[in-house]
Amino acid sequence: MEMERSRSFGKQSLQSLCSLVNFRMFTPSTFGNTGSGFGGFGLTSTTPASANPMKDFEVVNPPDDSIQCMAFSPASISQDFLVAGSWDNNVTMEMLAEHGISLPPEMHGLTDDQIAELKLKDEFSETCAPSGGFSENRDPCGRRNGCRPTEKMQEVLQKTIAEAKGIISKELVKSNTCLTEQHICDAIDILRGAIMIAYPMNLPPYDPIREEFENREELKGTQDHKMVLDAPVTQLWFAGKEMLCGKKLLDYVGKNEKSKVIVKIQRRGQGAPSREPLLSEEERKKLMMAEFHRREQLKKLDEEDDDSYLNSPWADNRQLQKSFQGLANISWKPH
Secondary structure: OOOOOOOOOOHHHHHHHHHHOOOOOOOEEOOOOOOOEEOOOOEEOOOOOOOOHHHHOEEOOOOOOOOOEEOOOOOEOOOEEOOOOOOOOOOHHHHHHHHOOEOOHHHOOOOHHHHHHHOOOOOOOOOOOOOOOEEEOOOOOOOEOOEEEOHHHHHHHHHHHHHHHHHOOHHHHHHOOOEOHHHHHHHHHHHHHHHHHHOOOOOOOOOHHHHHHOOOOOOOOOHHHHHOOOHHHEEEEEOOEEEOOOOEOHHHHOOOOOOEEOEEEEEOOOOOOOOOOOOOHHHHHHHHHHHHHHHHHHHHHHHHOOOHHHHOHHHOOOHHHHHHOOOOOOOOOOO
8 A cells, every 4th residue: 555645734724714613623743644534524635646535444423523533545644633623503703693793802701890890991892893783692601792793794604604614514525525725725715705794894803713814813721722632642543442653554454445444533541432332323313213113013003902892792793693592681600
C-alpha cells in the first residue's frame, strides 16, 4: 500500500467555520498524514488523483454525535490533524438570530439594575443595529442584547446556517464526497455574506462571530477550550487497540481495501473507548415496535382460541332434539 502524502489543511479556516456553526474541530496532532478523510463528517485534506480515499476506508458513524470517527486511506499513520466534533443546539449564529448581537464582555450575565449601578453602556447597540429594525427577545443567559433581527432577516440567517452545515455534514461521507479547504472557504464566505445582509454596519469587535471571521477568537478559559485534543495527549483506537504512530493501517485492519472501520479519538490515559452498540437508536426502536406488534398478535390469537363458548346451550347441536323429548333443563346429582 503506497502512502499518499497530503498537503496541510487550512486549520484556521476550518476552525473558524466549525466555531461559527459550533461544530468544534481542534488541533494539530500526530496522526493521519494519509491524504484521506478524517472526522465523522468526512473531512479530507486532499483528494488523490488516483481515487477517492473514502472509497477504500469509509466512515461508519457512531449512533451518537458526541465524538466523531476518522477515515483513512490505506497508508501509514503519521502527522496531520485530529478532528473531534460535537454538535450543540446553542449555535453561535443561531443565537445571533434569536437574541441579537453580543454584549460587551464586562456586561455578560448582569441584570439591568447591576448594569445601571456600574454605569456600563453598550456603545455598539445603536451602531450595529440589524437591517429593517428589530424586536425584543431577551437572552436568558445575559450574553446578548436581546434585539433580534426581523423575521425576514432571521430567515436569511437560518437558511445560511443550514447551508453551511450541509457543506460540512457527515452525510457527505455516505456519498464518498471529500470535504476540501475550498468548501470550508466557501461556507465561511456565505456566512459572512449573511451577516453583512442582516447587519450592514457589521458586528461589534467583541462579538464571537466577528472574532471568528477575523481569526482572533481566544478559547482559553472557555468551555470550548476543554474540547481541545492536543497531540501529546491524544490517541486513536480501533477495535480496542491503540493505533500507534508510524504503523500502517494494514497492521490493524488487514489488507482488505474494502473494509469499513470505526476509529475513535480518545484522550491519553482514559483507556479504550466504549464499544459501539450492536443496534443504532433507530434500529432499536424498529425492533421494539416489531416485538410489540408480535405480542399483540399473539394476544389476539389466544383470545380467538378460547373454546369456552362450546359449553353454551346455543352451541349444542342436539338442543332441538332434547326439547322435543323433554330432556332439556334436567339437572341431577349423585346420591
